[in-house]
Amino acid sequence: MKDHDILVAGAGASGICAAIxxxxxxKQVLLVEKSSxxxxxxxxxxxxxxxxxxxxxxxxxxxxxQEIVDRLAHRGGTLGHIPDPxxxxxxxxxxxxxxxxxxxxxxxxxxxxxxxxxxxxxxxxHQEQGKIQSVTAVHKGGSTVLSSDVYIDATGDAxxxxxxxxxxxxxxxxxxxxxxxxxxxxIGGVDFSKVRKAMKDRPDQFVLCENADQIPYIAVSGYFDxxxxxxxxxxxxxxxxxxxxFQGIREGEAVVNMSRVVxxxxxxxxxxxxxxxxxxxxxxxxxxxxxxNIDGFQSACLIETGAAIGIRETRHIHGQYTLTxxxxxxxxxxxDAVAMCGFPIDVHDPLGxxxxxxxxxxxxxxxxxxRVMLPGTxxxxxxxxxxxxATHEAAASARITPTAMAxxxxxxxxxxxxxxxxxxxxxxxxxxxxxxxxxxxxxxxYL
Ligand SMILES: Cc1cc2nc3c(=O)[nH]c(=O)nc-3n(C[C@H](O)[C@H](O)[C@H](O)COP(=O)(O)OP(=O)(O)OC[C@H]3O[C@@H](n4cnc5c(N)ncnc54)[C@H](O)[C@@H]3O)c2cc1C
Numbered sequence: 001m002k003d004h005d006i007l008v009a010g011a012g013a014s015g016i017c018a019a020i021x022x023x024x025x026x027k028q029v030l031l032v033e034k035s036s037x038x039x040x041x042x043x044x045x046x047x048x049x050x051x052x053x054x055x056x057x058x059x060x061x062x063x064x065x066q067e068i069v070d071r072l073a074h075r076g077g078t079l080g081h082i083p084d085p086x087x088x089x090x091x092x093x094x095x096x097x098x099x100x101x102x103x104x105x106x107x108x109x110x111x112x113x114x115x116x117x118x119x120x121x122x123x124x125x126h127q128e129q130g131k132i133q134s135v136t137a138v139h140k141g142g143s144t145v146l147s148s149d150v151y152i153d154a155t156g157d158a159x160x161x162x163x164x165x166x167x168x169x170x171x172x173x174x175x176x177x178x179x180x181x182x183x184x185x186x187i188g189g190v191d192f193s194k195v196r197k198a199m200k201d202r203p204d205q206f207v208l209c210e211n212a213d214q215i216p217y218i219a220v221s222g223y224f225d226x227x228x229x230x231x232x233x234x235x236x237x238x239x240x241x242x243x244x245x246f247q248g249i250r251e252g253e254a255v256v257n258m259s260r261v262v263x264x265x266x267x268x269x270x271x272x273x274x275x276x277x278x279x280x281x282x283x284x285x286x287x288x289x290x291x292x293n294i295d296g297f298q299s300a301c302l303i304e305t306g307a308a309i310g311i312r313e314t315r316h317i318h319g320q321y322t323l324t325x326x327x328x329x330x331x332x333x334x335x336d337a338v339a340m341c342g343f344p345i346d347v348h349d350p351l352g353x354x355x356x357x358x359x360x361x362x363x364x365x366x367x368x369x370x371r372v373m374l375p376g377t378x379x380x381x382x383x384x385x386x387x388x389x390a391t392h393e394a395a396a397s398a399r400i401t402p403t404a405m406a407x408x409x410x411x412x413x414x415x416x417x418x419x420x421x422x423x424x425x426x427x428x429x430x431x432x433x434x435x436x437x438x439x440x441x442x443x444x445x446y447l
């Protein structure tokens with residue numbers, strides 16, 4: 001099957017943006033996705049709100065990511081960018097995953113140059129002389145060999161890169177453990193006025209920004225004593241020190257990001273199976289715990305759980321540049337910047353119950369260089385999204401969805417610019433100009 005120029009593997013936030021950007025650059029694109037839906041973690045696993053569109057007074061991610069938010073707003077699927085009540089980042093963007101699915105399908109229907117292949121798992125790759133020649137998708141009908149000039153790996157797990165022999169690190173360098181997985185659940189029937197009252201009465205029990213009481217939206221990172229009590233009584237049996245949840249976009253709804261499955265690898269089928277089982281058992285514990293112990297949750301009910309457990313971290317490729325913790329803490333700028341991030345380092349303890357946020361004055365605003373997406377060999381491969389070349393600590397910041405979208409958009413434009421498929425030879429000024437033409441912000445100097 002070869003009637004396209006660029007193949008994008010994985011239709012998560014990053015892959016969709018890559019495919020659309022490449023198509024809008026005039027290329028024929030094949031977008032291959034293993035599941036039935038578009039949107040990856042945000043739709044399959046209900047992960048929201050989007051975080052990191054702003055740093056200080058600047059919007060640092062625009063382009064396709066902002067277009068997606070605008071389309072969501074048009075359908076009533078987001079509250080837009082609002083101040084982050086937790087004070088972790090500048091703004092958060094609550095969305096409804098179900099409406100995001102519709103937005104993505106709408107966008108792909110409009111892009112006539114994109115061919116979509118769902119229910120197709122990429123399992124094999126053939127390369128010759130440092131160039132990928134084809135990949136194989138397995139599906140109900142058997143398998144199909146697919147080839148193109150350029151390949152964009154947006155699988156979140158660097159699946160194509162690993163098949164091509166690109167070196168990588170899984171999780172953190174010291175022991176290979178990755179950030180925990182979370183089965184996100186959406187609940188209804190929450191009385192948020194009681195949550196707000198608890199925040200007023202016991203501010204020591206919550207992480208809140210200074211003027212959180214003036215923000216007409218509630219995010220909860222807290223109820224520390226109640227959670228400790230839940231552990232003591234055996235009502236909670238997994239390592240988590242707090243309730244973590246975000247108000248949904250509809251009355252009385254909350255997205256609960258509290259379960260925690262540790263020491264499992266998101267690239268191991270047995271670990272993934274165990275993680276789904278554990279995540280669901282934890283979801284039952286969480287709902288019972290909230291109903292029994294937290295004022296405002298007495299009538300809470302389960303609306304939905306993610307179709308798949310949310311995976312924060314697996315593999316990081318070793319690319320031409322590796323983004324580090326220092327880059328994030330010093331607000332790094334790069335000549336070959338293609339995207340920005342407005343989010344601090346946010347490590348959910350790979351082994352235990354803690355949550356660490358590392359913020360400095362400059363921590364919430366840095367450039368991401370093109371080289372983090374370049375493995376070098378194969379010469380016609382770009383890796384975007386969650387598995388770019390970054391340390392465990394740097395990825396704990398750069399993994400957020402708006403930045404994955406911005407990187408995907410840059411990857412799509414770069415793939416379209418690559419002569420003879422060689423993504424390493426793309427002109428950086430031309431790439432940055434095209435990103436700006438599309439409404440994006442390649443780096444801090446363009447703010
Ligand atoms: C629990 C949790 C909470 C989070 N909280 C936030 C938050 O509050 N705000 C925020 O902005 N970000 C948050 N994140 C991070 C963010 O959601 C993700 O890192 C980001 O969206 C990743 O996007 P992606 O496109 O790189 O990868 P993914 O969303 O993982 O997309 C990868 C896609 O590739 C497909 N795929 C994988 N392998 C193959 C294959 N071999 N063949 C074909 N298709 C394949 C998958 O099905 C998927 O659709 C959170 C993540 C998790 C797990």
